[in-house]
Amino acid sequence: MRAAINRLIEQEDLNFLLTNRIPRRLATRLMGWLTHIEQPLVRDLSIAVWRSLADLDLSDAAKPNFTSVHDCFTRALREGVRPVDPDPAVLVSPCDGIVGACGTIADTELLQIKGRPYSLQDLFGDCDLVELYRGGRYVTLRLTAGMYHRFHAPYDCRLDTVTYHPGELWNVNPVALRRIDKLFCRNERAVLHTRLAPGGHPVTLVPVAAILVAGIRLHCLERVLDSTERQPAAFAPQADFDKGEEMGWFQHGSTILAFSPNGFTLCAGVETGKVIRMGMPLMRLP
Numbered sequence: 001m002r003a004a005i006n007r008l009i010e011q012e013d014l015n016f017l018l019t020n021r022i023p024r025r026l027a028t029r030l031m032g033w034l035t036h037i038e039q040p041l042v043r044d045l046s047i048a049v050w051r052s053l054a055d056l057d058l059s060d061a062a063k064p065n066f067t068s069v070h071d072c073f074t075r076a077l078r079e080g081v082r083p084v085d086p087d088p089a090v091l092v093s094p095c096d097g098i099v100g101a102c103g104t105i106a107d108t109e110l111l112q113i114k115g116r117p118y119s120l121q122d123l124f125g126d127c128d129l130v131e132l133y134r135g136g137r138y139v140t141l142r143l144t145a146g147m148y149h150r151f152h153a154p155y156d157c158r159l160d161t162v163t164y165h166p167g168e169l170w171n172v173n174p175v176a177l178r179r180i181d182k183l184f185c186r187n188e189r190a191v192l193h194t195r196l197a198p199g200g201h202p203v204t205l206v207p208v209a210a211i212l213v214a215g216i217r218l219h220c221l222e223r224v225l226d227s228t229e230r231q232p233a234a235f236a237p238q239a240d241f242d243k244g245e246e247m248g249w250f251q252h253g254s255t256i257l258a259f260s261p262n263g264f265t266l267c268a269g270v271e272t273g274k275v276i277r278m279g280m281p282l283m284r285l286p
Contacts, residue, residue: 034046034069035070036068036069037068037069038067038068043066043068043069046069047069053145054145055144055146056145058072060077060078060081060082060148061075061077061078062075062076062077062078063075063076073149074149074150074217074249074250075148075149076150077148077150082278082279083279084152084243084244084278084279085279085280085281089284090281090282090283090284090285091154091196091203091258091260091264091281091282092152092155092243092244092280092281093141093258093277093279093281093282094141094151094152094205094256094278094282095141095143095148095149095150095151095152096143096147096148096275096276096277096278097142097143097256097275097276098141098142098144098273098274098275098276099139099140099272099273099274099276100113100140100141100142100177100255101113101139101140102137102138102139102140102270102271102272103138103266104135104136105134105135105136105137105259107134107135108121108130108133110138112140112177112182113174113177113178116177116178116181116182116183118181118182118183118185119185123184123185123189123191123257124191125163125165125232126163126191129193132202132204133202133259133260133261134262136259136260136262137259137262137266137283138259139258139266139270139282139283140255140256140257141256141257141258141276142255143256148278149249149250149251150248150250150278151205151207151247151248151249151250151256151278152241152245152246152247152278152279153194153241153243153247154205154243154282154283155196155203155243156197156241156242156243157194157196157203157240157241158194158195158197158238158240159193159194159220159239159241159247160193160194160195160236160238161191161235161236161237162190162191162192162193162220162221162225162234162237163190163193163232163234163235164188164189164190164232164235165188165189165191165232166230166231166232167186167187167188167189167209168186168188169188169210170183170187170210171210172208172210172254172255184208184255184257187208187209187210188208188209188225189207189208189209190206190207190216190225191206192204192205192207192218192247196285199285201260201261201285202261203260204258205256205257205258206258207248207254207255207256208255208257209254210254210255215250215251216248216249216251217248217249217250217251220237220239220247220248221235221237224251226251244278244279258282258283260283263286264284264286265283265284267281267284268281
């Protein structure tokens with residue numbers, strides 16, 4: 001038993017070393033350059049290596065061929081492959097992902113993983129948002145490398161504000177989450193504050209970037225939010241979205257945190273470790 005535990009620790013040490021103890025920003029820029037190469041041999045070899053390392057399923061993609069790895073990463077879906085739950089009392093998942101953590105926010109504190117708490121203030125940097133979600137509900141959705149990387153509106157809503165927070169580029173896999181305190185609060189992220197229609201309930205999504213993620217793209221903004229921004233930036237797009245409508249995408253993929261105020265409840269089956277797809281029930285409205 002002790003030998004098995006030691007092997008696990010050694011594997012975690014190697015994973016952490018390979019994905020975090022390298023020049024993370026430089027590696028991210030190099031990956032961004034590599035994935036945009038459209039030379040067929042480089043493209044095909046890169047996608048083949050990706051397939052060998054990740055559970056990559058392209059059967060639900062809108063098109064069968066891609067111009068580059070980046071084109072494949074940011075692929076759209078075929079019509080109808082992600083049905084959106086039509087129940088007006090249900091807030092749906094904005095993306096495909098694995099539930100990393102979820103539950104009730106303890107006053108203003110929540111978990112990135114068991115034993116690693118962080119606060120709403122550290123994440124948002126906005127006292128008004130902290131008060132909105134005090135004692136509310138949250139779900140952490142982690143996107144793996146082979147997953148679909150676009151994200152969608154969880155309900156009919158208006159996107160009021162987008163706040164970009166520059167930061168670090170730690171890996172967001174479970175190994176790093178177990179070792180780095182307040183990781184989500186340290187990494188680059190965008191805070192997307194929405195109001196649901198009707199009723200005006202606030203719901204906030206926080207896409208969090210990570211190593212090898214070249215940026216966050218929103219349809220309502222004319223720029224990519226990425227590490228070229230050295231200072232926090234705020235936008236007021238006032239953009240309306242229908243439930244399930246595409247809002248944007250990760251250039252490569254990472255994590256989305258979803259927040260709702262007190263009164264919302266998690267839907268059945270939303271629990272740590274479960275795989276959930278865009279359009280499936282996530283939370284129930286008050």
